[in-house]
Amino acid sequence: MRSFENNDINEKVYFHKYGNGLEIILIPKKDFKQKTVMFGTKFGSINNRFVINDKRIDVPDGIAHFLEHKVFEQESKEDALMTLSSLGANPNAYTTSNHTVYYFDTIDNYEQCTKVLFDFVQSPYFTDENVKKEQGIIGQEIQMYDDDASFQVYINLLQNMYETHPIRIDTAGTIETISQINKELLYQCYNTFYNVSNMLVCVCGDIDVEETIKFIETLVPKTGSKDKVKEFFPVESKKIHNKSSIRYLDISTPLLAIGFKDNNVSSRSNEEKIIFDIATQIALDMLIGKSSKLYQKIYTTNLLSSSLDLSYIYEKDYGHIITECSTPNPEKFVAEFEKEMENFVVKEEDFQRIRKTLHGSYILEFNNVPRLARMFFADYIKGINSLDYMEAYKKVTIEDVKKVFDELIKQDNMAISIVKRKE
Amino acid sequence: MQQKVFEMDNKLVLHYIHEQKNKSNLIAVFLTVPLLRQTVTLNALIPAVLKRGTSKYPNMQQLEIHLQEMYGAMLSGSIDKSGDNHILKFYTETIKDEIVGENLFEKSIETISQLIFSPYLENGVFSNEYVNQEKEILDTIIKNRVNDKFAYARSRCVEELCNNEGYGLYSYGYSQDLNNINSASIYNQYIEILKTAKIDIFVCSNKSEEEVKQTISKYFKYDILSQRQNIYIPKQSYVPVIEKERVITESMEVTQGNLFLGITIPKIDQVDKNNITILNALLGVGANSKMFRNIREKEHLAYHASSSYIRNTNLIYVYAGIELSNYDKTVSLIKKELIDLKKGNISKREFQDAKSIIIYSYNTLSDSPYNVVNFYFDRSLSNDNSTIEDNIKQIENVKLNNVIEVAKRMNLNVIYYLKNGG
Numbered sequence: 001m002r003s004f005e006n007n008d009i010n011e012k013v014y015f016h017k018y019g020n021g022l023e024i025i026l027i028p029k030k031d032f033k034q035k036t037v038m039f040g041t042k043f044g045s046i047n048n049r050f051v052i053n054d055k056r057i058d059v060p061d062g063i064a065h066f067l068e069h070k071v072f073e074q075e076s077k078e079d080a081l082m083t084l085s086s087l088g089a090n091p092n093a094y095t096t097s098n099h100t101v102y103y104f105d106t107i108d109n110y111e112q113c114t115k116v117l118f119d120f121v122q123s124p125y126f127t128d129e130n131v132k133k134e135q136g137i138i139g140q141e142i143q144m145y146d147d148d149a150s151f152q153v154y155i156n157l158l159q160n161m162y163e164t165h166p167i168r169i170d171t172a173g174t175i176e177t178i179s180q181i182n183k184e185l186l187y188q189c190y191n192t193f194y195n196v197s198n199m200l201v202c203v204c205g206d207i208d209v210e211e212t213i214k215f216i217e218t219l220v221p222k223t224g225s226k227d228k229v230k231e232f233f234p235v236e237s238k239k240i241h242n243k244s245s246i247r248y249l250d251i252s253t254p255l256l257a258i259g260f261k262d263n264n265v266s267s268r269s270n271e272e273k274i275i276f277d278i279a280t281q282i283a284l285d286m287l288i289g290k291s292s293k294l295y296q297k298i299y300t301t302n303l304l305s306s307s308l309d310l311s312y313i314y315e316k317d318y319g320h321i322i323t324e325c326s327t328p329n330p331e332k333f334v335a336e337f338e339k340e341m342e343n344f345v346v347k348e349e350d351f352q353r354i355r356k357t358l359h360g361s362y363i364l365e366f367n368n369v370p371r372l373a374r375m376f377f378a379d380y381i382k383g384i385n386s387l388d389y390m391e392a393y394k395k396v397t398i399e400d401v402k403k404v405f406d407e408l409i410k411q412d413n414m415a416i417s418i419v420k421r422k423e
Numbered sequence: 424m425q426q427k428v429f430e431m432d433n434k435l436v437l438h439y440i441h442e443q444k445n446k447s448n449l450i451a452v453f454l455t456v457p458l459l460r461q462t463v464t465l466n467a468l469i470p471a472v473l474k475r476g477t478s479k480y481p482n483m484q485q486l487e488i489h490l491q492e493m494y495g496a497m498l499s500g501s502i503d504k505s506g507d508n509h510i511l512k513f514y515t516e517t518i519k520d521e522i523v524g525e526n527l528f529e530k531s532i533e534t535i536s537q538l539i540f541s542p543y544l545e546n547g548v549f550s551n552e553y554v555n556q557e558k559e560i561l562d563t564i565i566k567n568r569v570n571d572k573f574a575y576a577r578s579r580c581v582e583e584l585c586n587n588e589g590y591g592l593y594s595y596g597y598s599q600d601l602n603n604i605n606s607a608s609i610y611n612q613y614i615e616i617l618k619t620a621k622i623d624i625f626v627c628s629n630k631s632e633e634e635v636k637q638t639i640s641k642y643f644k645y646d647i648l649s650q651r652q653n654i655y656i657p658k659q660s661y662v663p664v665i666e667k668e669r670v671i672t673e674s675m676e677v678t679q680g681n682l683f684l685g686i687t688i689p690k691i692d693q694v695d696k697n698n699i700t701i702l703n704a705l706l707g708v709g710a711n712s713k714m715f716r717n718i719r720e721k722e723h724l725a726y727h728a729s730s731s732y733i734r735n736t737n738l739i740y741v742y743a744g745i746e747l748s749n750y751d752k753t754v755s756l757i758k759k760e761l762i763d764l765k766k767g768n769i770s771k772r773e774f775q776d777a778k779s780i781i782i783y784s785y786n787t788l789s790d791s792p793y794n795v796v797n798f799y800f801d802r803s804l805s806n807d808n809s810t811i812e813d814n815i816k817q818i819e820n821v822k823l824n825n826v827i828e829v830a831k832r833m834n835l836n837v838i839y840y841l842k843n844g845g
Contacts (some may be wrong), residue, residue, distance in 0.1 A: 008522060009446060009522060029444075030444070031443070031444040032444060032790050033786060033787065033789060033790050034787055034790050079710065079720065081710035082710050082711050082716075082776075084710075085709050085710045085711045085776055085779075085780060086711060086772065086775070086776050086779070087779075088779040088780075088782070088783050089783070090709075090780075090783060090787075091710070105787070106783075107783060107786045107787065133720075133723050136723035137719060137720075137723050137725075137726050138726070139746075140679065140724075140725055140726040140727075140744060140745070140746065141726040141727075143678045143679040143744075143746070144679050144726060144727065144744050146678040146679070147572050147677045147678050147679055148571075148572075149570055149571075249676070250569070250675045250676035250677065251567075251569065251570040252563075252566040252567045252568075252569050252570055253563050253566065253567050253570070255570075290483065290484075290487040291484055291487040291488050291491055293484075295484075296482075296483065296484050299483065299556075300552075300556060302556060302559045302560065302563075304560075305560060305563040305564065305567065306567075326563075326567060326570075328563065353488065353491045353492060354491060356491065356492070356494055356495065357490075357491040357494065357495030358495065359494065359495075360493075360494030360495040360496075360517075360518050360523075361495050363446050363447075363494075363518055363522065364446060364447055364516070364518070366446050367445045367446055367447060367791075368790070368791070369790060
C-alpha cells in the first residue's frame with residue numbers, strides 16, 4: 001500500500017495493488033455521510049480495436065457503452081439497479097472514452113451494497129432477447145443526443161480535430177453500429193476487459209482503509225488473467241482534420257465550439273502533464289476568462305449569450321482544448337478570438353492571480369464525495385495521482401504558460417464547430 | 424445539519440448553519456417577491472445588472488479581479504421561482520480561512536452585501552449601458568428557451584397547467600416587456616424589492632454563531648433597509664383544477680418526441696405533501712419506479728422515463744422521451760400506471776423502495792451546504808419549520824393507504840407533446 005498526503009488541505013489518499021492485479025484507490029472523508037464505491041474497467045469507447053495475445057480484433061462502435069447497460073442484467077432476472085436501489089443506494093454507471101464504471105453512492109448498507117456491486121459486475125448474463133431489448137433503449141438514448149445541440153457542437157468539433165483517432169466517435173455508437181452487436185461480441189469484450197487484472201476500484205467516504213482493503217479482497221478471484229491485451233490505435237495525423245463545420249438544428253441562438261488539438265501529450269512525463277494541464281487552464285483563463293480584455297469585449301458587444309465553458313482534457317495519447325458557448329454571431333466571435341490570440345501577451349500579475357483562483361477551485365473538489373471519487377478514478381486510469389495537483393499549483397511558472405501559447409493555442413491546431421438554424 | 428434562525432435588524436432573517444467538514448464557507452442571500460406577470464421580466468434583469476459592478480468595483484473586470492484575488496471566490500446572482508414566488512438568489516463561496524491563512528470569510532460577506540445593496544450607479548440609477556446590454560442578453564436567453572427541447576417541453580407543460588399565471592410564468596420573463604424597460608424603471612423596482620422583499624441570509628460556516636451575527640450586522644447596514652415595511656409573505660401556488668384533460672401538441676424539427684403529462688391534486692395540506700412525495704417516487708423516481716420498470720425496461724419505449732413532484736406548487740409531471748410513432752401507445756401505458764396507483768396496485772416492496780429513495784435524498788442533503796440551504800429556504804416559503812430529520816420521520820410514518828388516498832385525487836390535466844414537423 002502506498003499513501004500520499006497533503007497538509008494544506010489535510011487530506012490523505014491510499015493506493016494498493018492486489019496479487020491478482022486489481023488496483024484500489026481509497027479516499028477517507030471523515031464525517032461525510034455519503035460513501036461512493038466505484039468498480040470499473042479500462043475499456044471505453046475508443047477501444048474498438050485491440051490485440052489479444054497477438055491477434056487483432058475489431059468491434060462495433062458503441063460496444064463498451066452497450067456492455068455497460070447490459071452488465072446490470074442478472075440471470076436471476078432481477079436487474080442489479082433494482083437490488084441496489086432497494087438497499088437504499090443510488091446506483092449508476094457510465095462509459096467514457098477509456099473506461100467504464102459501475103458505482104453507487106450510499107449512506108446505509110455500505111458493505112451489502114458493495115457485495116451486490118462486485119457480484120453483478122462479475123456475473124454477466126447476455127441473451128439474444130435482452131440484447132435486442134437494449135437496442136431499443138439505447139436507440140432512444142442516441143436520438144435524444146441527435147436533438148441535443150450542445151452535444152452536437154461538441155462531437156462535431158472532435159470530428160473536425162481528429163481524422164482517425166476513435167475519440168471522434170460517439171460513445172453510444174450509432175443506430176447502425178449498435179445493430180451489429182450480439183451476445184457473442186458482448187461476451188468477447190467482457191471476457192477480455194472485465195478481468196480483475198484490468199480493473200480498478202475506488203472507495204471514498206468515512207471508511208477504515210485497512211478494513212476496506214481486506215473486505216474488497218474477499219469479493220474478487222484470487223488470480224487474474226494472464227492474457228496480454230494491447231490497446232491499438234490508428235496513427236493520428238498532427239494536422240487538424242477539418243478546419244470548421246456547420247450543422248443545422250432547430251435552435252434559436254447558434255452554438256460555437258473552438259478546439260485546439262494537442263499533439264505532444266505522449267511525449268510528456270506525468271509530472272509535465274500535470275504542469276501542462278494547469279498552465280493550459282491558466283492560459284485559457286488569461287486569454288478569454290472573465291477577467292480578460294477579450295471577455296469584456298465579447299460580453300459588452302453582445303457576442304456572448306451563455307456562460308463560456310473552457311476546458312482542457314488529456315489522456316495517455318491525446319489531448320485538446322474545448323471552449324464552448326452560445327453566440328448570435330459565431331463568425332465575428334471567432335474573428336475576435338483569433339485577433340486576441342495572435343497578439344496575446346502573458347502578464348505576471350494576471351498569471352499569479354489566476355493561478356491562485358484555479359488552486360482555490362481545485363481545493364473545492366474535496367467538498368463532494370462522489371465527484372472526488374470520479375476525479376481520482378479518471379486520473380488514475382491515465383496514470384495520474386490527483387493529489388499531485390495540489391503541489392503543482394504552487395510549482396507552475398509563467399514560462400509554462402508561455403509554452404502553452406507556443407505549442408498549443410495557435411492557428412495550426414485550431415478547429416471550429418457551429419450549430420445553428422437553417423436560414 | 425440543523426439551522427438556527429435569528430431575526431436581525433431591519434427584518435432580515437439570518438439562518439446560521441454550523442459546518443466543519445467542507446473546505447469552504449457558503450453565504451447565500453435570497454430576496455423573495457411575488458411572481459407576477461407585470462414584474463417578472465424586470466425582476467429577472469436585476470441580478471444581471473447587479474453583477475455588472477458595485478460602487479467599489481464599477482465594472483465586471485474589476486469585480487472579477489477582486490474575486491480572483493480571494494482564491495477565486497465564487498459570486499453569483501440568478502433568478503428562480505418556487506410556488507407563486509420569484510426569488511433573486513445570490514451566493515458566495517470561499518475557501519475556509521484556516522486553509523489559506525487569509526480572512527476570506529469576512530471579505531466574502533462584504534462583497535456579497537455590496538453586490539446586492541451598493542450597486543454601481545450613474546445619475547442615481549443603474550447605468551444605461553449596463554441595462555441595455557443586459558436587456559439584449561436576456562432577450563437572447565428568452566429566445567434560447569427552445570434550444571433545450573426537454574426543458575422547453577417541461578416548461579410549456581407547466582405553463583399550460585398553471586394557465587400562464589404564478590408558477591406558470593417563465594422565470595426569465597418575456598421579450599415583449601423589454602422595450603418598456605429602462606434604467607429608471609428597473610432601478611425603481613430594485614428599490615421596491617429592497618424595501619419589501621422577504622430577505623433571508625444563510626451562512627454555512629465553521630465560524631461561531633457570535634462571529635457570524637456580528638459580521639452580518641456589520642456588513643448589512645444600509646439606509647434603504649431602515650425603510651423596510653409590509654414585508655412580503657410568500658404564497659403557495661394556486662393551480663387551477665381542471666378535471667377534463669387537455670392535449671397540447673407543438674412541432675419542431677426533432678428526432679425524438681418529448682412527452683409530458685401534467686397532474687394536479689386538489690385540496691391538499693402539509694401532511695398530504697409527504698404522501699404525494701412517495702406517490703411520485705412510486706410513479707417515476709429511480710430504477711424501481713413504475714415508469715422505469717414498465718415504460719423503459721419492459722416496453723423499451725424510452726431511455727429517459729421519470730416523474731417529478733413540485734412540492735411548493737403541488738403538481739406532478741411525468742416524462743418520457745419517445746420514438747415519434749409511439750405516442751399513442753406510451754400515453755395509454757402511462758395512463759394505465761396512473762390507474763394502477765389509484766387502485767392501489769402497489770407491492771410492499773415498491774412502497775418500501777419508494778420510501779428509501781426519498782429518505783436517501785433527504786439524508787444526503789447534509790453533505791452539501793447548497794442543498795441544505797435550499798431545503799430550509801424552500802420549507803420557509805410554506806411556513807414549514809421542520810428539519811431534515813423531521814422530514815425523514817414523516818416519510819417513515821406514511822402508510823400505504825395514505826398514498827392510495829392521494830393517488831385517487833390525481834387529475835391528469837395536460838398532455839403536452841413536442842413532436843417533429845417544421
